[in-house]
Amino acid sequence: MYFTKAKYGSPVKGNMKTAIYPGSFDPVTYGHLDIINRAAKLFDKVIVLVSINPAKPSCFFTLEERIAFIKKSVTAQPNIEIDSSDGLLVDYFRKKEADVIIKGLRAMSDFEAEFQMALVNKDLCHKAETVFLAADAASTFLSSSMVKQIAMFGGDVSAFIPHAILREVQEKLEKKRLEITGK
Numbered sequence: 302m303y304f305t306k307a308k309y310g311s312p313v314k315g316n317m318k319t320a321i322y323p324g325s326f327d328p329v330t331y332g333h334l335d336i337i338n339r340a341a342k343l344f345d346k347v348i349v350l351v352s353i354n355p356a357k358p359s360c361f362f363t364l365e366e367r368i369a370f371i372k373k374s375v376t377a378q379p380n381i382e383i384d385s386s387d388g389l390l391v392d393y394f395r396k397k398e399a400d401v402i403i404k405g406l407r408a409m410s411d412f413e414a415e416f417q418m419a420l421v422n423k424d425l426c427h428k429a430e431t432v433f434l435a436a437d438a439a440s441t442f443l444s445s446s447m448v449k450q451i452a453m454f455g456g457d458v459s460a461f462i463p464h465a466i467l468r469e470v471q472e473k474l475e476k477k478r479l480e481i482t483g484k
């Protein structure tokens with residue numbers, strides 16, 4: 302279907318649609334991967350953006366580790382890119398000439414902060430539309446912080462994070478526990 306220029310400003314058909322999926326991914330979980338894969342079916346290009354979130358200044362894993370974890374976890378697809386940014390999301394959005402910001406919504410608890418962020422981003426950059434994807438029922442309870450808490454105490458997190466990063470994540474968290482508790 303063609304949209305007429307008179308009604309919508311510019312013809313839409315044929316345009317590449319780029320979506321940016323920002324987050325701290327500390328570490329990436331099956332919940333994040335579900336959103337990435339679904340977004341990749343909806344948009345021509347998805348950029349997974351590992352960003353510095355002032356609301357979560359102290360990530361456990363370094364930026365490089367978080368990027369490497371995503372690279373090891375995402376099945377290579379030509380329309381998925383992984384990048385990082387330490388600036389404003391809307392500046393990156395403009396630089397990439399993106400169309401949409403993707404957010405995953407797990408529960409009402411995610412909603413208020415994400416809604417506020419969507420409004421702020423739209424205010425800063427009129428083109429920055431946020432699209433919310435509902436979390437998959439199986440991962441709606443899943444968060445990176447939950448994974449870290451379980452793994453730090455030697456619990457099994459294999460149902461929550463990809464096999465390719467499991468050992469590395471567990472080893473670093475168990476080392477941290479040793480530092481803290483001495484046992």
Ligand code: ADP
Pocket residue numbers: 323324325326327330331332333336403404405406407411435436437440441442443444445446
């Ligand atoms: P977290 O909130 O777990 O620390 P991030 O900051 O990395 O995670 O989250 C990045 C984006 O992914 C946010 O939009 C967040 O709501 C979404 N997200 C996080 N975990 C899940 C999940 N289990 N299912 C769906 N979306 C998720």
